[in-house]
Amino acid sequence: MSSDRRKFLKQFGSTVVLSSAALSSFAALEANERRVLQAQKRVSPNDKIRVATIGMGIMGFNDTRTALSCPGVELVGCCDLYTGRLDHAKELFGANIFTTKNRHEILDRKDVDAIIIATSDNWHSTIAIEAMRKGKAVYSEKPMVHYLSEGLGEIKVQQETKAVFQVGSQRVSSIALQKAKELLKEGAIGQINCIEASFNRQSALGAWQYTIPLDASLQTVDWERYQAKETVKRAYDPNRFFRWRNYREYGTGVAGDLFVHLLSGIHFITGSKGPSKIYSIGELAYWKDGRNVPDVMNAVIQYPDSKEHPAFEVSLRVNFVSGDGEHSSTRITGTEGVMDLSDENGFTIRKHKMPVAPGIGGWDSFNTYTNAMQKELMDDYNKKYSATDQQSPSQPNITYAVPEGYNTSHEHFANFFDSIRNGTPVVEDAVFGFRAAAPALACNESYFHNKVIHWDAENMRMKENG
Numbered sequence: 001m002s003s004d005r006r007k008f009l010k011q012f013g014s015t016v017v018l019s020s021a022a023l024s025s026f027a028a029l030e031a032n033e034r035r036v037l038q039a040q041k042r043v044s045p046n047d048k049i050r051v052a053t054i055g056m057g058i059m060g061f062n063d064t065r066t067a068l069s070c071p072g073v074e075l076v077g078c079c080d081l082y083t084g085r086l087d088h089a090k091e092l093f094g095a096n097i098f099t100t101k102n103r104h105e106i107l108d109r110k111d112v113d114a115i116i117i118a119t120s121d122n123w124h125s126t127i128a129i130e131a132m133r134k135g136k137a138v139y140s141e142k143p144m145v146h147y148l149s150e151g152l153g154e155i156k157v158q159q160e161t162k163a164v165f166q167v168g169s170q171r172v173s174s175i176a177l178q179k180a181k182e183l184l185k186e187g188a189i190g191q192i193n194c195i196e197a198s199f200n201r202q203s204a205l206g207a208w209q210y211t212i213p214l215d216a217s218l219q220t221v222d223w224e225r226y227q228a229k230e231t232v233k234r235a236y237d238p239n240r241f242f243r244w245r246n247y248r249e250y251g252t253g254v255a256g257d258l259f260v261h262l263l264s265g266i267h268f269i270t271g272s273k274g275p276s277k278i279y280s281i282g283e284l285a286y287w288k289d290g291r292n293v294p295d296v297m298n299a300v301i302q303y304p305d306s307k308e309h310p311a312f313e314v315s316l317r318v319n320f321v322s323g324d325g326e327h328s329s330t331r332i333t334g335t336e337g338v339m340d341l342s343d344e345n346g347f348t349i350r351k352h353k354m355p356v357a358p359g360i361g362g363w364d365s366f367n368t369y370t371n372a373m374q375k376e377l378m379d380d381y382n383k384k385y386s387a388t389d390q391q392s393p394s395q396p397n398i399t400y401a402v403p404e405g406y407n408t409s410h411e412h413f414a415n416f417f418d419s420i421r422n423g424t425p426v427v428e429d430a431v432f433g434f435r436a437a438a439p440a441l442a443c444n445e446s447y448f449h450n451k452v453i454h455w456d457a458e459n460m461r462m463k464e465n466g
Contacts, residue, residue, distance in 0.1 A: 048072050049417055052112045054103050054127055055119030056080035056089055058210075059141050063116050063168065064093070066409045067139075070417050079106045081222040082241070084213050101222045103127060107134045114164075114420060117141060120250040122229060125150040128165070129157045137164035137420045139413070142264070143256045143437035144430065148445065151434035151460060158430040164419045166426040167433030169264035170412040171344035179400050180332075180339060180347050181269045188349055188398070190336030192270070195314045197262040197330040199254075200322035207287045207295060207320040208245040212238050239290060246291030248444075253293035254318040255280070255443040258328075262316055264428070264436040265330060265344065270309045274435045274457030277302040280443040286321035295320035299443045316443070337395065345402045351395030357385035434460060 049072060053064045056078050067073050077098030078089040086099040100106060107115070107130055114137040117127050125145045131138050144167045145151050158165045171177060184192070201207060213220075216238045223236045230249060234240065244250035245257060252260075266272065282297035298317045305311040332339040337351035360366055360381045366374060402408075412427070419426045428436075438460060442453040454463040 047421055048074055049113050049420055050074050050076045050111055051114045051116060052077040052079070052098075052106045052109070053116040053118060054079040054106060055117060055123070055141075056082075056085040057118060059168075060085075060116070060118035061089075061092070062409075063118050063139070063141070063413075064089075066407075067116060067413050067417075068093075069407075069410055070414050073417060076109065076112050077106055079103050081226050082213075082216070083220040084215065101225065103130075107131055107136065113137060114139065114416075118168075120226075120244040121252045121256060122146040122250045125154050126229070129154055132157050132161045132163040132165065135161070135163070137416070139166050139168060139416050140433070141168040142433070143167075143252055143260045143440060144433040145437055145441070146252060146256075148438055148441050148462065151438060155430045155434060155460075164416070164426065165430050166412070166416045166419070167264075167428045167430070167436075168412065169261055169428060169433070169436065170409045171261060171265050172268045172428050172432075173412040173415055174344035174402065174408045175406070175411075176341070176344055176346050176400055176402050177265055177268055180341060181271070183349065183398070184269055184332070184334075184339065185271075188337065189332065189334030189339050189351065190353070191310050192312045192332055192334045193310070194312055194333050195266055195330065196317075196333075197266065197314065197328075198317040198319070199258040199262065199328045200317075200319045200324055201326045202320075202322050202324075203326065206326055208243055208291075209287070209289065210243050212242045216242065243291075246287075246289070246293060248292050248448075251293070252441060253444055254282075254295070254297050254320070255299070255440045255447075256437070258318050259297075259299065259316050259440040259443055260437050262328070262330060263314075263440055264432075265341070266314060266332075267432070267436050269332070270303075270312075272303055272308055272457075273306065274303075274460075275301045275314070275439050275455055276304045276457065278439050278442040278446055278453040278455060279451075280316075280446045282447050293444075294447065297443065297447065299446070301439055301443075344408050345406075346400050348400075349398040351397070353393045353395055355392050356389035357381070359390075431460075 051067055051073060053060050064075060068075060075093050075097055077100065078086060079100050080086050081101050089099055090097060106112060115131040117124055117138065117140045119127065121143060124140055128138050128140045128144065145154060218236050221241055223241065226241060227233060240247055240250065251257065278299065278301050280297055280299035282294035284291070284294050285296045287295045296319050301314040301316065303309070303312050303314065328343055330341040336353045337349055339347055339349050341347040360378065366377060415427050418424050435457065439455065442455060446453045456463050
């Protein structure tokens with residue numbers, strides 16, 4: 001067990017900053033926390049899981065490192081369409097790992113148990129289906145699909161093959177979100193009615209102007225294989241390869257890249273299957289570098305009353321030229337309080353419960369009446385409501401932070417590998433992944449076609465006539 005992991009487990013149970021009045025609530029969740037937090041186990045040679053990564057970009061390298069931080073995981077090979085990334089994979093992970101530009105050479109290997117898919121978005125679903133049909137477990141980066149039309153087909157293949165399949169929105173594995181989910185269910189902020197969530201960035205790299213290597217060319221990039229799915233073949237363009245997130249043909253814009261993270265967390269905490277209406281607006285406000293997706297987008301999403309939750313509305317925003325700097329937030333508002341999540345590493349609950357008495361005076365028509373009527377009204381009010389009823393109940397704040405050394409991405413992969421070994425459920429299966437991706441992709445549909453998208457969350461399909 002790593003020293004960081006030991007430190008993390010030693011700190012377990014001492015990382016919640018609470019008012020004394022809230023301690024009993026969290027003590028009741030102790031058993032569940034022990035279920036959520038799992039110590040690393042010794043792994044026998046027979047339990048070793050052999051993985052290969054397809055797509056060695058930023059997330060490909062990060063995911064591979066994280067996967068290898070889990071016990072009993074071995075890297076067999078890497079696939080990428082740029083020679084330099086394959087060379088770097090050997091530098092980092094060993095000269096003996098298998099590297100190729102042909103994904104089928106990875107998928108056909110008998111010694112590969114699991115595939116990590118971290119390609120451009122347009123290849124996620126195709127490769128996932130191929131891998132599942134080859135008997136591989138699949139860890140697919142979000143969003144799991146490029147288009148809404150791909151979701152049900154991918155779910156069907158997963159159900160037919162029974163493959164272990166997990167989507168890579170790591171925040172759903174966070175113990176902070178698990179705590180938030182439990183407290184929301186217990187009524188910590190009353191009945192929710194609206195959620196505001198955002199991602200703000202203020203840098204060229206944050207806006208996807210990634211560094212392009214000096215040797216990028218048709219000799220080092222398999223451009224033909226990269227655009228094999230495209231009906232319109234384009235001349236080689238290093239921007240479209242190394243900065244693919246900027247283009248609809250390969251990526252899903254700010255909605256598919258960032259809204260999907262926010263929605264994954266919202267769905268996990270609320271237990272929601274999804275919204276009924278989606279509408280978005282946006283613009284290309286600053287990064288006018290040839291991209292064909294907006295750099296500022298706002299969406300309003302309506303969630304209907306369901307057996308999982310009461311009706312509520314969600315406002316989402318991404319701003320790639322935010323003078324407010326780089327940060328994300330999710331604020332869940334209820335009738336008795338607000339839950340603020342700065343990211344997947346913690347949250348604060350501020351409670352503001354209304355008094356029993358409705359109030360009188362102040363910004364009220366009370367002061368427009370005669371003095372005699374005001375006295376009569378006040379006497380009547382004091383007879384109806386006691387002094388206690390007229391006071392807002394004292395409600396201490398609750399703050400939760402994950403332990404030092406805790407890593408949500410590690411937990412997400414650990415869950416994936418536990419599922420492969422033991423058959424335990426993954427935390428983000430194909431159905432959950434698509435239900436989070438669908439409203440994000442529907443934001444693109446709404447933006448580009450200037451229309452309200454009506455969504456059938458239960459059956460995971462668009463309603464043509466609203």
